Amino acid sequence: MTEEATDTAEPVRTADLIELEGVEKVFDVRRRTGLVRREKTRVRAVDGISFTVPRGEMVGYIGPNGAGKSTTIKMLTGILTPSGGRLRVAGIDPSRERTRLARRIGVVFGQRTTLWWDLPLIDSYRLVHRMYRIPDARYRQNLERCVELLDLGALLDVPVRQLSLGQRMRGDIAAALLHDPEVLYLDEPTIGLDVVSKAKVREFLRDLNTERATTVLLTTHDLTDIEQLCKRVMVIDHGRLVYDGTLAGLHEVAPGERTLVVDLDRRLPPIEVAGARPVRVEGPRQWLAFPASASAAPIVAALAADYPLVDLSVREPDIESVIAKMYAERPTAP
Numbered sequence: 001m002t003e004e005a006t007d008t009a010e011p012v013r014t015a016d017l018i019e020l021e022g023v024e025k026v027f028d029v030r031r032r033t034g035l036v037r038r039e040k041t042r043v044r045a046v047d048g049i050s051f052t053v054p055r056g057e058m059v060g061y062i063g064p065n066g067a068g069k070s071t072t073i074k075m076l077t078g079i080l081t082p083s084g085g086r087l088r089v090a091g092i093d094p095s096r097e098r099t100r101l102a103r104r105i106g107v108v109f110g111q112r113t114t115l116w117w118d119l120p121l122i123d124s125y126r127l128v129h130r131m132y133r134i135p136d137a138r139y140r141q142n143l144e145r146c147v148e149l150l151d152l153g154a155l156l157d158v159p160v161r162q163l164s165l166g167q168r169m170r171g172d173i174a175a176a177l178l179h180d181p182e183v184l185y186l187d188e189p190t191i192g193l194d195v196v197s198k199a200k201v202r203e204f205l206r207d208l209n210t211e212r213a214t215t216v217l218l219t220t221h222d223l224t225d226i227e228q229l230c231k232r233v234m235v236i237d238h239g240r241l242v243y244d245g246t247l248a249g250l251h252e253v254a255p256g257e258r259t260l261v262v263d264l265d266r267r268l269p270p271i272e273v274a275g276a277r278p279v280r281v282e283g284p285r286q287w288l289a290f291p292a293s294a295s296a297a298p299i300v301a302a303l304a305a306d307y308p309l310v311d312l313s314v315r316e317p318d319i320e321s322v323i324a325k326m327y328a329e330r331p332t333a334p
């Protein structure tokens, strides 16, 4: 890390790079209730969240749609000011010193790019170089590393608008890392990517975290991202932190179901097999749910023996269903 990139004017005193204490964000929303009438309502998007993330940790931040994840990340970058509580990133109050913080953090949004759409990829990097005043040697070194590890060599002269989603995402991740941020926020970094691109992105993030001890807060709907990258996962719902622990622990409090997707050679009534229950039938394709903790092997063997099987695949439980289950089984949940 260089002095310029880390801005050592005010060293971080604690090992925690991200600190939230009772953080709240309330939006006042005007809703139309009649032709002319409007009613003012309050939305508590983030409702008293406290957690800390030590330097070098990679944490999953998950929850259903509208739970408050993006609002939290926007407060952590300084785009939004909290309505209450205390928040520090690398010792800095984000909304008060947004520009200073920008040199210490990187942000990647899976659903929109920070790259210049009409320019070749390399031009976006040159602009980032100047905007962040990255020392030349450091910029070249970081660019070389990203180009190599993210396989960007052949793409540097291609206008961003011509890149595939996976290529663009790798381009965005590189752009977020050229200034050596200590903290990286990733909002759905693998959304819409094919299997190969997902694997590439995950491998890169794992190396980044191991080699550079970059602290990462990862928002995703893909449980595999969490499984492969994060030892710790935080679950937010209705603006509140409802779980903070390991992914294995989350499965224990909310054991999800896996799904067998079965292709038969013809339409048949719902399959009856021990250990699984039919949940959907569409022509010759059927879906069977079974407990995530159980093995698929005996079910598959029974299916193969009794049914005209053409193909089958196993789907992991998605985050939405794990969380839904968690709520169903928490009588005290709000």
Ligand SMILES: Nc1ncnc2c1ncn2[C@@H]1O[C@H](COP(=O)(O)OP(=O)(O)OP(=O)(O)O)[C@@H](O)[C@H]1O
Residues within 6 Å of the ligand: 027, 028, 029, 043, 044, 045, 063, 064, 065, 066, 067, 068, 069, 070, 071, 072
């Ligand atoms: N600018 C805003 N004005 C009013 N309400 C907002 C605003 N931004 C977010 N909200 C509300 O705050 C709540 C939390 O939204 P947020 O975008 O943080 O959720 P999320 O967990 O990121 O969801 P998703 O997974 O769909 O992106 C939602 O009810 C949303 O409608």
